[in-house]
Amino acid sequence: MKITQNFTVNYHYEVLFTRGLFAPANPLLRDLLRKETNNKSIKLGVVIDTGLLDYQPDLIDKIKNYIANAPELTLVETPLIVLGGEPVKNETNELIKTLEFINNAKIDRHSFLIAIGGGAVLDMVGFAAAIGHRGIRHIRIPTTVLSQNDSGVGVKNSINFFDKKNFLGSFAPPYAVINDFEFLNTLTERDWRSGMSEAVKVALIKDAHFFNWIETNALALNQRDIVAMEKLIFDCAALHVAHISTNGDPFEMGSSRPLDFGHWAAHKLEQLTQFEVKHGEAVAIGLALDLAYAVQSKFIDLVTFDRIYQVLINLGFDLFHPLLLDAEGTSINPELIKGLEEFREHLGGVLTITMIEQIGAKFDVHSINIEQLNLAAIQLSQKKKLHAN
Ligand SMILES: NC(=O)c1ccc[n+]([C@@H]2O[C@H](COP(=O)([O-])OP(=O)(O)OC[C@H]3O[C@@H](n4cnc5c(N)ncnc54)[C@H](O)[C@@H]3O)[C@@H](O)[C@H]2O)c1
Ligand SMILES: [Zn+2]
Known part of the structure; x- marks a missing residue:
């Protein structure tokens, strides 16, 4: 019955x-x-x-x-x-x-x-x-x-x-x-800035045209141009709302969560820093890490990576945190890697991490190569040193 x-x-x-x-x-x-x-x-x-x-x-x-x-x-x-x-x-x-x-x-x-x-x-x-x-x-x-x-x-x-x-x-x-x-x-300068990483995130996975607009307006946004910010907020909110209603999984029953691109490391970094690093700041770093990984895995080329990296820098983000690396500073922090399993556990099912193959086009991967992730974290550290000089 x-x-x-x-x-x-x-x-x-x-x-x-x-x-x-x-x-x-x-x-x-x-x-x-x-x-x-x-x-x-x-x-x-x-x-x-x-x-x-x-x-x-x-x-x-x-x-x-x-x-x-x-x-x-x-x-x-x-x-x-x-x-x-x-x-x-x-x-x-x-x-x-x-x-x-x-x-x-x-x-x-x-x-x-x-x-x-x-x-x-x-x-x-x-x-x-x-x-x-x-x-x-x-x-x-x-x-x-x-x-x-x-x-x-x-x-x-x-x-x-x-x-x-x-x-x-x-x-x-x-x-x-x-x-x-x-x-x-x-808003403080940090809170004005931090939310802009979510706009870069959603543009990267869904809308190359929006990414181009952010690229053109990054310095104005950094300097608190309110007209530019109003457009960024409207377009970013519209993309989020549309994703929820049209992707067929508004209550996230599946394992794929594209709007969490860059978030597995971000959530862990927030927690490892006792939330001293803000959500949006951590998302910018998490995006940089996953994009550097995408270069190592040959999903995207270095030119695309450098372009996105520069947009985040122009928005004012710091794209490296010492806790990305272990105490010696020579390989990825093992505590950070735990974020991958916590991310999987939170979603349930198989590990699903969003990646991009070009600006505006996403796809999912179900495993992460730790050696390549290691190289990605080191690359961010080296780029930070280069920028500091
Ligand atoms: N529910 C979701 O789908 C979802 C998605 C992304 C992020 N989040 C969560 O959002 C949180 C981060 O939100 P946030 O970036 O807005 O930061 P926040 O809520 O931590 O606020 C940042 C600071 O700004 C202060 N503040 C708020 N409005 C202000 C204003 N107008 N002027 C001056 N100060 C002001 C707050 O008191 C706080 O100190 C995280 O907990 C994150 O996990 C939730
Ligand atoms: Zn977020």
Whole structure:
């Protein structure tokens, strides 16, 4: 005997772009929620990244003022402030605090939990929203380059656990994402830069034309040209969103994960440096390592490698970290190589690492030759020395 269950859930959400989201005259948030009001006021719980508040201390007043002038919206309690950066994903208490906030403020499945902050805060709050009451409607308001162009527009959320990155988490599409470019004005130089590696990543695997555009505009982007950054974010976000909806595996049941090109080493490097190296900075190094490996394996030629390397340098990235090598500095760090197995374990199934055969064209490999990886890491070290002189 058997009963076959089969149903489809259609997900739909918008990634909206604006400037000055909480300016009283900006209708975007009110318009977004209007269809949900049904002549009743909608309850909003807001969680904010403390690192953002340090730079934008008037944000809470702006939100309160915006909502006070929108009778269809009700702010439950005062916004909850959580740690910023990776500590919010490392310290489980931040998740518990957010769940308590949901409980105490009686945020139910017809309310909205809004997260405002960098990718780390969005990951943690998204997870709280996914598990509280088995799923609360969630709006993400990303405030860093990386969260606006990559992490905030997708369907994943998580916290770190058992000393492993993103060990606890879920796939839970948001209700909507709102990218307000004005938030970017206060980013530190490192956070302005770090998210751009994700744009290079997605261009390399999918879109040679976008890569050419980044190459032409790399120095302007490095020098904080906001118009160039807005285009980079929009195009990068669009490529990520399109990949999730069209690649046939939005919830990553398979073993191939092209958007994680360059990420096996990046995740390990973040962890080995106790997150001193930021995600986007680690991705730039991880890309450089996998591309140097692609040269060793003759997947790409040296001219292509040098071209991509120079774009990353022009964007301002440092493409070597001493922890890529062992204590003697003569071969690849054995701790880093553990990242390959952790990557495989996280995906399940066979090891699958994305490589490129030319700019804009990817393919998968299922094994990594450690001797060639060794040569790749040494090549990055030598190039760094060359650049330093
Ligand atoms: N869910 C996903 O699909 C996905 C994808 C990629 C990356 N990620 C995760 O995203 C995280 C990295 O995100 P990130 O690069 O945004 O860094 P982040 O969240 O660590 O933020 C960087 C710093 O900037 C501060 N900040 C935030 N907004 C600011 C602003 N407007 N002005 C000044 N400071 C501000 C934060 O407090 C923090 O100190 C990592 O945990 C990574 O694993 C998730
Ligand atoms: Zn990433």
